[in-house]
Amino acid sequence: MEYVLTCEKLSKRYGRFQALDECSMHIEKGAIYGFVGKNGAGKTTLLRVICGLQEPSAGTYTLYGRKNGDRGLAGIRRRVGAVVETPAVYEGMTARENLRQQYRILGLPSFDTIPGLLELVGLGDTGKKKVRNFSLGMRQRLGIAVALAGSPDFLILDEPANGLDPEGMIEIRELILKLNRERQITVLISSHILRELSRMATHYGFIDHGRIVQEIRADALERACRKCLRLCVSDTEVLARVFSERHWEYTILSDAEAELYERPEVTELVQTLARESCRVLTIRERDENLEGYYVNLIGGGSHE
């Protein structure tokens, strides 16, 4: 497995506040990694550390095979583009001037690709309009354009859909998917707009209190969230035998609980189990999504 980024027991402390607590993360090449957590869970802190804006208090991270502290890491950072917190753009400049600045910072020899980049993010017609007069969505897209200026292989986006209207969210999502599919850019997106994230992420990492609680592939999460019947019975051994005889897909959760991923005729199933001396105590239909999964995993609590 080729990883673009791995973090091992990364910690960051501000005075007495432990923002990151032995956080470990693994991002595969080509993935769209949805980074999910409450406000204050440590998402932005981790992104700041990865981007070199802050030094970790402990632990390591490896970017394209280079550990933090290695001399070659600065060169590797050229393969990374990022929008951390707010889009980093000059308010008093136009979109084109901002990109010219970033091209100069990167030492790119020509400005010929600026119009194409502006078109890509949907800002081709902004002309002489200053960034201070841009809408939030336009700023986000310009921030992404600045991050894309160096043709990065790895894009880090911190809450890119924050404050956007539904149309703006769709535009950002389409852009991210396009970049991932057409340019094979690996994307790390932190967000708490889970519905939006679930439409593009291929992998998820859940963070809580500065720790990665779980990393899971989107297909595995989909399987975990798929529709099923959750049965509470008096004897799961009998239940398993009955299900196996019928070649049904199921998961035994405990001595009393099981999940069935089929659509049986309930009356017939209950009668069959009754004949085998297995009482059905409750049957509930479960239809979980990313939000439900996240709440179950983190344990609810207040989050936006």
Place this chain on the structure above:
Amino acid sequence: MSNLVQAGLERLKKDKIFWCLIGLMALGAAMLCFSQYQDLERYRLWAEAMPENESYAWGLQEAANLRTLLFQWAAVIGAVMAVLAGVFCGTDYSDGTIRNKIIAGHRRIHIYLSGFWLCLAGGVFFAAVFMGTALALGLPLFGWQGEAIETAVFLLDGLLLIAAYAALCNLISMLIPHRTYGLIVNVFVVAVLMIAGMVVMTRLAAPEFINHVVEMSVNGEPIPNYVPNPRYLSGNARKLFQWLLDILPAGQGYQIAGLEAWRPEWLWLISAIFAALVNGAGCAVFRKKDLK
């Protein structure tokens, strides 16, 4: 680092505050020329009316020389650079664009020093505009009577003074991650330095003896009675104040502006050491600074 400096220079060219400050320097030079020309005309009239009065002849000689106003920028360059550094470098924090430089893989030391070079470039440009305006307007009016070597030494001192201010203002701007606070602290620090420089200069300028008039002659004219000035600094205290004046950038500025220095051949070295120390300290702190 050259990429960062080039990007910064391009941004500087579009910066309105920068052009306002340039305009102020040009206006200041023009006003000084005009004021000195008025002095020249006044002294000329007085000197013609009272040729025996030596002070009028001396005043006429001083007012008829461009040399006395060419370096006046050195007295105020710190304040102008404080505003430039506060606004220009502070924008990188307020707009968050300093992040782009780090994410793009630039080393922190390069980011820090590019700020210094840009402040230095801005300061040199301010001085050049002032001197250019003064030369353009002043040469036809006053002519030139300065010594080339002395002027060159003060020019070198002035250049390194700008470097000292650039280091100081850049340090403040890079370590305070808030544009407004950075600007306020910059202006405050430079103002304190200017006041301190003025106090030291005033103490050093105190005459050794003062005319303490206690008696009048029979025809009502005061009889001069020179007594030692209690505010006059002598011995080690005088040496200490002279060093203070040389070390304080504002003190150097006043000396360069007046083209009168105790050690003009050392001022540039003191400024260079000051700039190097401040830049070294700034780089060390900025390397470990948490950025948002």
